[in-house]
Amino acid sequence: MRVRGAPAIAIVAALAHAVELQNGAGPSSSAADTISYIDSRLDYLYESRPTAVDLGNAITNLKKVVRGVDVSSLDQDAARSAIVNAYIEAAEEILRKDTETNLKIGSHGAEWLLENAPIKSAEGKVAVLTHCNTGSLATSGHGTALGIVRSLNSQGSLSHAFCTETRPYNQGSRLTAFELSFEKIPSTLITDSMAGALFATRKQSDSIAAVIVGADRVVRNGDTANKIGTYALAVLAQHHGIKFIVAAPTTSIDLHTDSGVGIKIEERKPEELTQISGAVVGVDGKVNASKSVRVATADQTIGVWNPAFDVTPAELIDAVVTERGVVTKGADGRFDFKEIMPERWAEVVGN
Numbered sequence: 001m002r003v004r005g006a007p008a009i010a011i012v013a014a015l016a017h018a019v020e021l022q023n024g025a026g027p028s029s030s031a032a033d034t035i036s037y038i039d040s041r042l043d044y045l046y047e048s049r050p051t052a053v054d055l056g057n058a059i060t061n062l063k064k065v066v067r068g069v070d071v072s073s074l075d076q077d078a079a080r081s082a083i084v085n086a087y088i089e090a091a092e093e094i095l096r097k098d099t100e101t102n103l104k105i106g107s108h109g110a111e112w113l114l115e116n117a118p119i120k121s122a123e124g125k126v127a128v129l130t131h132c133n134t135g136s137l138a139t140s141g142h143g144t145a146l147g148i149v150r151s152l153n154s155q156g157s158l159s160h161a162f163c164t165e166t167r168p169y170n171q172g173s174r175l176t177a178f179e180l181s182f183e184k185i186p187s188t189l190i191t192d193s194m195a196g197a198l199f200a201t202r203k204q205s206d207s208i209a210a211v212i213v214g215a216d217r218v219v220r221n222g223d224t225a226n227k228i229g230t231y232a233l234a235v236l237a238q239h240h241g242i243k244f245i246v247a248a249p250t251t252s253i254d255l256h257t258d259s260g261v262g263i264k265i266e267e268r269k270p271e272e273l274t275q276i277s278g279a280v281v282g283v284d285g286k287v288n289a290s291k292s293v294r295v296a297t298a299d300q301t302i303g304v305w306n307p308a309f310d311v312t313p314a315e316l317i318d319a320v321v322t323e324r325g326v327v328t329k330g331a332d333g334r335f336d337f338k339e340i341m342p343e344r345w346a347e348v349v350g351n
């Protein structure tokens with residue numbers, strides 16, 4: 001949890017291993033040994049966060065890159081250097097590309113929403129709700145879902161952004177609220193359980209046009225695994241005629257899995273529900289970041305179910321916004337990702 005957010009997990013894992021290699025970690029023997037060392041470290045990192053697909057995609061790509069280095073004419077040391085350098089370049093490319101991707105998702109998503117918003121303010125602005133954290137603290141910068149919020153705001157098209165607390169780990173109140181305040185975006189924090197009441201409040205000035213969330217994994221039919229609570233928001237959004245938008249780089253789209261049934265959901269420790277920790281607030285109302293406390297918020301012996309993610313079925317999703325464009329459902333009511341990623345589709349699904 002020191003690193004969270006599907007793109008950030010992949011970036012940090014790839015770069016952390018690049019630092020290790022740069023510092024001389026691994027065998028100084030054959031090229032094959034160097035590659036199998038890299039494989040073993042990448043496999044270890046993969047085990048850390050099984051739900052997010054970005055990490056898996058990054059690892060597949062990095063493994064391919066190190067195997068593509070021509071070492072036939074090199075001695076042992078030069079071969080190791082060539083493989084390590086190729087790895088480092090590929091890891092840095094993941095970082096660079098992510099920023100580019102975020103900016104594109106931001107502009108595609110903002111454009112789509114302004115065209116399709118069910119309701120706008122008198123000035124033509126939209127209000128949105130976002131869940132969890134998908135901003136610059138979850139990616140290389142800008143963000144995915146929060147990137148759309150940022151893009152709307154910088155175009156003068158955002159009337160208000162609401163963010164959920166995102167229980168139990170509170171990435172919404174800890175991180176998104178911080179990002180929104182830091183950027184002076186007009187915003188309000190609510191608990192997860194307040195979304196229904198918020199949607200039912202249909203004042204023209206700030207009624208919600210869309211829920212915008214990120215994704216840990218979008219599978220082939222559009223079913224989307226994301227932070228726990230996403231599914232509940234999608235059900236509520238549909239009931240209230242509010243657009244439900246998933247912002248996801250194509251690296252988060254998993255064509256190998258055909259529906260949400262196949263997604264492995266990480267379960268986390270009970271203490272995230274039964275205890276809470278945070279910085280101390282002094283009598284002056286100021287937060288003392290160097291002093292934290294842990295308190296009980298529940299009976300410490302109660303059984304706990306703490307899934308970190310849930311799966312939102314494609315039928316509740318209006319649009320999947322990627323860096324290559326916005327995918328909506330066709331006349332048959334299904335998402336088709338073939339058009340935006342024809343090469344991966346051909347490779348994984350066939351025709």
Ligand SMILES: *[C@@H]1O[C@H](CO)[C@@H](O)[C@H](O)[C@H]1NC(C)=O
Pocket residue numbers: 282288289290291
């Ligand atoms: C913050 O907490 C630290 C550690 O307990 C303490 O030394 C420091 O005086 C506190 N600062 C303020 C402004 O209260």
